[in-house]
Amino acid sequence: ATNRTFTMIKPDAVEKGHIGGILSMITEAGFRIVALKLTQLTVADAEAFYAVHKERPFYGELVSFMSRGPIVAAILEKDNAVEDFRTLIGATNPSDAAEGTIRKKYATSVGENAVHGSDSDENAAIEGAFHFAGREQF
Numbered sequence: 487a488t489n490r491t492f493t494m495i496k497p498d499a500v501e502k503g504h505i506g507g508i509l510s511m512i513t514e515a516g517f518r519i520v521a522l523k524l525t526q527l528t529v530a531d532a533e534a535f536y537a538v539h540k541e542r543p544f545y546g547e548l549v550s551f552m553s554r555g556p557i558v559a560a561i562l563e564k565d566n567a568v569e570d571f572r573t574l575i576g577a578t579n580p581s582d583a584a585e586g587t588i589r590k591k592y593a594t595s596v597g598e599n600a601v602h603g604s605d606s607d608e609n610a611a612i613e614g615a616f617h618f619a620g621r622e623q624f
């Protein structure tokens with residue numbers, strides 16, 4: 487069924503000028519962009535967005551990384567969007583990411599891994615609503 491996922495192009499990839507390259511890979515793979523903006527997470531935003539990882543040893547590093555500069559937030563629509571987008575982005579650690587994936591091409595490390603993709607339909611809806619008002623979603 488056609489459904490939606492949420493993505494962010496993370497600060498590392500924005501800093502390196504990869505917004506265009508990553509959006510091209512996304513649209514070439516058949517995803518339709520239904521919401522899009524350049525924005526920046528505050529420390530409090532990043533803490534809230536990643537609250538599920540609060541007990542992890544990398545939480546502090548993750549929050550400071552994700553709030554250090556602009557990100558691109560987007561909602562994407564496609565048949566089987568959540569699963570197919572996670573396939574397109576590749577493994578969390580770029581050294582495990584398959585050839586042809588966004589992280590293989592653009593990620594630096596397990597922390598600075600260029601893109602986010604929602605892990606379930608439920609989280610896609612929560613994360614999309616965190617960033618976009620209803621009138622910003624098409």
Ligand code: CMP
Nearest residue numbers: 544547548578596597598599601602603
């Ligand atoms: P993502 O899967 O989008 O969301 C959780 C993020 O935590 C993950 O991307 C990485 O950016 C980060 N992360 C996961 N594991 C580690 C780790 N071992 N060290 C640092 N950051 C990590």
